[in-house]
Amino acid sequence: MNQQNLDYLKDNLKYMGFGDKLNQQLEKNIQQGFPEFVLKQETEYGKLKLESNLHFRKSDQTDLYFFNRHDASLKHPTDNTRDQQQSFYVNKGHGVTLKEAYNLLDGRAVYKELLNKEGEKYQAWMQLDFNQKDPNGNNKIKQYHENYGFDLKAQLQQFPIKELGDEQQKQRLEMAMQKGNLQAVTLVKEGKEERLFIEANPQYKTLNVYDANLKSLSRDQKMELTVKPEPQQAAKQDVGLKKKEDSLLPKKRTSQKNGLSIS
Numbered sequence: 001m002n003q004q005n006l007d008y009l010k011d012n013l014k015y016m017g018f019g020d021k022l023n024q025q026l027e028k029n030i031q032q033g034f035p036e037f038v039l040k041q042e043t044e045y046g047k048l049k050l051e052s053n054l055h056f057r058k059s060d061q062t063d064l065y066f067f068n069r070h071d072a073s074l075k076h077p078t079d080n081t082r083d084q085q086q087s088f089y090v091n092k093g094h095g096v097t098l099k100e101a102y103n104l105l106d107g108r109a110v111y112k113e114l115l116n117k118e119g120e121k122y123q124a125w126m127q128l129d130f131n132q133k134d135p136n137g138n139n140k141i142k143q144y145h146e147n148y149g150f151d152l153k154a155q156l157q158q159f160p161i162k163e164l165g166d167e168q169q170k171q172r173l174e175m176a177m178q179k180g181n182l183q184a185v186t187l188v189k190e191g192k193e194e195r196l197f198i199e200a201n202p203q204y205k206t207l208n209v210y211d212a213n214l215k216s217l218s219r220d221q222k223m224e225l226t227v228k229p230e231p232q233q234a235a236k237q238d239v240g241l242k243k244k245e246d247s248l249l250p251k252k253r254t255s256q257k258n259g260l261s262i263s
Contacts, residue, residue, distance in 0.1 A: 001031050002063045008093075009056075012067055016090070017098030022054070029056070030065055043098060049075045050102050067093075074105040086128060087138055091115065103180030104128050109144070109202050111152075111178035125150065125202040142203070150202040152177060158226045159207075162186040162193065182210075187225060196225075 009030075010023050022039045029037040036057040043050045053071040058064070073085040084105040088096040100110045109127040116122060125144040132140040144150055152174060156164060163169040163185055176183050177200050187194045196217075197210040209217045209225070217225075 001027075002065075005064050006030055009065060009067055012090075012093045013054075015093070015097075016067075016070075016095065017100075018052070018054070026056070034058070043102070045102055045106075047077055048102075048106070049077070050098070050105070051075065052098065052101075069095075070098075070101070072098075072101040072105060074102065084128070084130065084139070087136070097179075100180055103182075108180040108182065108199050110180035111200075114143075125200070127203065144202040148202065148205075150200075150205045152200055155200075155205075155207050159185075159198075159209075160188045160225075160227050162188050189225065 006027060009026060010020065013022060013026070014020060018041060022041060025039050029039070036055070039054045039056070041052045041054070043052065051073040055068050055070065056065050057068055059066065067090050069087050069089045071085065071087045074083060076082040086101070086105060088101055094113075096104065096110070096112070100112075104110055104126070105128065107128075107130075109125045111123065111125050113121055113123050114126070123146060125148075127142045127144075128139040129142050130139055134140055156173070161173075163173050173183060173185065177198070180200070182197050182199045184195060184197055187196050195212045197212075197214060199208045199210075201208045207222075209222050211217060
């Protein structure tokens with residue numbers, strides 16, 4: 001058994017969010033020299049259960065094993081019509097983590113560093129399209145690149161979120177939302193604090209906001225919570241908007257014959 005390879009796979013499982021619960025099974029399967037094997041793990045997120053099947057395969061040329069993919073299946077205890085499953089592939093030790101898989105299967109978007117066909121790295125928000133399947137039966141993946149126009153930081157700044165006042169809490173909040181988490185925040189409005197939950201919605205370039213009971217807030221309710229600009233700033237915005245509107249109007253031109261302005 002290649003001990004260095006085993007240690008690498010253990011570290012990889014930890015990095016991918018599976019912890020060390022599977023280490024003993026992993027070592028046992030490698031010791032027995034199986035050409036390929038599957039390890040199973042169940043993880044609970046509240047009332048939901050995520051079943052994971054982790055696929056390992058031995059190289060045809062060496063004694064090295066590789067962690068190739070994990071098949072994730074999210075189970076809803078009261079409504080199996082909402083159950084979802086997806087295969088997430090691992091490329092050189094990198095891929096969708098356990099928590100990110102849960103968030104994607106629960107309908108949220110995740111911000112990841114990805115590789116194109118040429119092997120070049122790029123960053124994008126990704127979200128599963130439950131209405132379309134690829135030839136392998138996986139949900140197709142929608143991607144929203146940086147030039148799509150969704151700015152997480154700018155969206156967060158629209159709300160008086162207490163955590164944004166502390167740099168460390170701000171960074172933790174942004175990282176949690178990039179992982180696709182439904183994140184609890186403290187909203188400060190007129191001196192009162194209110195507990196809300198938010199998640200990124202890159203497709204519509206906004207945030208989804210929920211109350212303490214996880215009931216979705218309407219657009220009007222969200223607008224009432226946003227930070228209102230100061231009077232001077234609002235006046236500047238109105239002037240800028242007026243100039244923009246004027247620039248869109250047809251230009252007047254002067255007739256050379258009679259000096260009349262023609263619209």
